[in-house]
Amino acid sequence: MRSTFVPRLGRDISVIGQGCWQLGADWSHVADDTAQDILRAAADAGVTFFDTADVYGDGRSERAVRDFLASHGATGITVATKMGRRADPHVAGEYTLDNYRRWTDRSRENLGVDTLELVQLHCPPTAVLEDPRTYDDLRTLRDEGRIAHFGVSVETCDEALTAMRDADVATVQIILNVFRRKPLEQVVGAAHEAGVGIIARVPLASGLLSGKYDEHTTFGEGDHRAFNRHGEAFDVGETFSGVPYEVGVEAAREVAALTPEGWTTAQFALAWITAVGAATVIPGASKPAQAQANAQAAELPSIDDETLAALAAIYNERIREHVHAKW
Template sequence: MPLPARKLGSQGCEASAIGLGCMSLVPGGGFYDPEGLTEDEAVAVIHRALDLGITMFNTSDLYGPYTGETVLGKALAGRRGGVVVATKWGPMFKDGQLQADFSPANARRCCEGSLSRLQLDCIDVFILRGPVPAGVSLEETMHELKVLVNEGKIKHLGLSEVSAAQVRACHAIHPISCVELEWSLFSRDAERDIVPTLRELGIGVLAYSPLGRGLLAGRFASTADLGEKDFRRWGQPRFAGEAFEHNRQLAAKVAAIAERKGCTPAQLALAWLLAQRDDIIPIPGTKSAGRLEENAGAADVCLTPEDLAELEAAVPEGAVQGDRYAGLQHTTYHAAYSDAIERLRDFKRDHVQLQRLLAKTPTLSRKQRRSLQAYYLRQNELIDALLQTEQIHRGLFTNDAHREEAQVRRALALSFAANCLLLVVRTALALLSGSLSLVIATLDAVLDVVSSIMLYWSAHQARQRNKYQYPVGKERMEPLGIIVFSVIMGTAAFQVIVEGVKALLSGAAPDLGGKMGIVVGGTLGVVAMKLALFLYCRGSPSPAVAAFALDHLNDVLVNGVGLAGAVLGARVAAFWDPAIAIALSLWVVWTWGGQARQHLVNLVGRSAPPDLLQRLTYLAFYHDERVQKIDTVRAFTLGNSYIAEVDIVLDPLMTLREAHDIGESLQVKLELLPEVSRAYVHIDYEYTHAPEHS
């Protein structure tokens, strides 16, 4: 049986009274459960929603990112009749930080990308998602969106997380059909701030988090029910300490009313929202078919004026404790922090500004200009790192671990396959040429295959977690594998040096004869493939992939210079071949010796660099106003990542629950830094004692 339909504003958009928010359906889609569903599971949930008569689906290019739209497009293929797809654009994660680009060019780029991923010719509702910083004009962007509407790529325009003034300004350029905002019995700020403007302009509402992020559905008996990395646990004050207990009691009152009405608490909360206006469509998110059916049933719950009055008395406006996000209220976040960090942006220098600065100093030498440019580029990096801490405080940061792991697995698989193929090619070339320089390349190829297996195994072991046998994980397996590999490479190189000395003394030269073309062509092919693999692997945060990148670069040099040695030894003078082989061997010893030394130092426990200690200090200092002092901040290597220890001083009369919540939420924030594998927060009431572990 189809759900009743509702008009979303006055521009002709119409969809089911209950929609589906698709954020949590894909990995990386939401903060509550970073794992998401598999593609088949997500498609099954969407198909069940269609079967229930749900026709409003709300997604974003940010979910995944991008995979949220892709999965929705696949699920709706062949079932598009009557369906309304709303997707958002604007913010996007870049280097772990949420950055927004509201330019006209990005509006068009995002629209065309969403059309492709959703497999649509026209997007039903294209929503610009804020917040848009004060002073940023959307006028040119709205004109570009208007052009996209005229081109038939967008049917309706929407906004999200914007002010009433911004709604008016955008609506004056092109009619806005709906505004997406958080609205529920537990979040009613919009009723004062923006809803009156929407009523005046005839703009509908897509209400997200209509169940108070699960509280109104009665899902949580305590904060222990939240996952360890759940954003609500540390990024939303309503789920912290005494506020959580207070809000849970409010939810219990709603549950009691629902029981008398013969419906579930979630259905009652959704029915209350539907009763506020006839152009509101709640878009609760869920990964469960059972919850989906429960939510759809809310459309059948009729509330009388007496029911609404009883709910108002049970949860009056302002009764909920804690704000929506950390960072919006002084109890959990320094208000001054945002201003202090934001002022750092003024000290960044983009390329144009840097060139202007250099133009003002014509007396500088070329070396001084390079040094000045390097200084400002480094300063930009440090500022970006500190800005990252603000993203963590506001719950807008992800270290994208699941995507990084997928990239690591791809790089390891590609490297292993290439090394197996190239071993066959190199062996044939060495046998054909008889060149000692190419023999070292063949020996290197044998070691490549062996090392690929070893590095893959050590990286796999590092990812395996058994908190009972290995409480701090097995991350040190990876650097240990690299150290062993470095020793093997060095030993093989020394053996080639010995053979090279013998060849120099004997004066024997490689005989390429008529095989020159095959040897040269085959070696150049090897060099090209290894160069491509180096470019693919470089810059990876994984030590195993970084080791492969170095190995691929070594192979480019070994094969290229080795080919030169073979040709020079055959055509110019015999000593060139062993001499170049010895030089290549010394290069291998030098590079892999450096790798071994670096990882040995990391295993010993080297102190973190100053910029990481600065970020740890910033996170701790601005974490909560109730933190009186920062006693100690230290971090040291545990393999290729860091262990962080932070000592904070709290009021000696503070309750254990408050102290626990402050310390635990800080620990979670510290562990969001990509470099930190584990953080320990020590809580004290004074700072005059002797340092621990001195």
């Protein structure tokens, strides 16, 4: 597994990470034993970066990671969690130092650690990212030993650029994939210059870029791909990357047709992200074999210029009008 050194984090992380949303909620149910098998498969394949959040299954995902660390050991592993979506109502006024303390104390208990290695604000209101007190409060958490480093998870490129103005923001998590290319224009280069690590989330556009879905695919009632297609529960960009489903299916077929022989379409999509400058990419998995296959994308050959140009054309001709101006 290749790794990336993140200057502001002060460590190397695997270029393919493991996203743990699916181990908590809002996808088809993953049993506890299966969750452990997925995490072990990822680690055995060389993954050293695991991303979770306090709201994934109301802490279930964090506890799954805790159990994995207890059996596997934490040496060489970086666990990132997120906080803020527990705020009810989810407004800027709830992002206070007292709430940060409560949220991080809960995550420390869930993960079984004294100090959280990396805590990310979980897509907060834009006003939170614009307020200098936010970063002062996060530094207070660091000084108190609750966290070692902090970053942000954001919806828009403008939010990413705002957060990176603070010198202690170590990472920015943002949607970056074949169907969401705007961060390449505005964020990735600025992050490299600042020493900030880009964590690419939703790398397969909620599974569209696996190439396995068609117009007749259905999703369970508790799956966000069924209940959040129009942003009913959270930002619509988190579901299918904000691309209308039927549009995404057609575009994904064209991506699949470009997939090099011997690769899966999902590996192709992940390899593209590793090539364009993300520090790590965090695909989820519902089966151990998926985690292993995702990790193998780190070792694939470079994508040739002709294929890269064809991918850009698919975006410009089919996807851009639906997403580029929104995020």
